[in-house]
């Protein structure tokens with residue numbers, strides 16, 4: 001293979017790696033923020049569940065307080081029942097007692113409702129606790145992976161930068177400026193030929209060009225997209241006819 005062609009192929013590999021690694025590193029802050037958001041949401045979920053348990057308990061205590069008041073009044077009425085002088089007063093007192101008893105039943109029903117609700121809220125709180133514990137673990141793990149990846153990519157980018165500088169120094173000025181020019185315009189400057197077509201722009205090579213290029217011993221630009229073309233090294237025989245395949 002033409003020495004500069006081979007170098008330009010390697011140069012493009014380094015450049016493509018660099019671009020994707022830089023994009024990935026640039027994504028990291030928003031990925032880390034996504035982890036913060038997930039953790040905050042699980043924490044909020046637990047706080048909400050706890051607040052609802054506390055509200056339920058407070059509401060139940062308020063009803064219990066009302067109930068105690070009514071019960072005090074009820075026993076006072078019952079005590080006064082012995083002291084009434086007239087039948088009219090007696091009837092009036094019975095009415096008061098009946099009303100208070102109705103109120104007692106009503107408040108007892110409300111306490112029962114709160115107790116049922118308390119069971120459900122306790123279950124929800126337990127779920128929220130479990131979810132937060134699980135999320136904390138997963139998020140911590142993902143955060144570590146993200147940090148490790150950042151460190152690794154930054155190291156690899158430094159290595160790529162120095163490899164690139166070395167490679168650039170070895171390529172002749174003409175091919176190098178062609179590479180940079182086409183890369184600036186097209187994003188990539190080197191393309192494989194696949195089945196006599198430029199794999200980047202899908203335009204077919206003229207037969208003569210294809211024949212000359214097949215040996216990869218020259219620098220040849222696609223007539224359509226200007227990318228520097230090469231034939232990929234012959235692929236290894238496909239494994240599908242390998243041994244041991246029975247059907």
Ligand SMILES: [Zn+2]
Nearest residue numbers: 198201222225
């Ligand atoms: Zn092309």
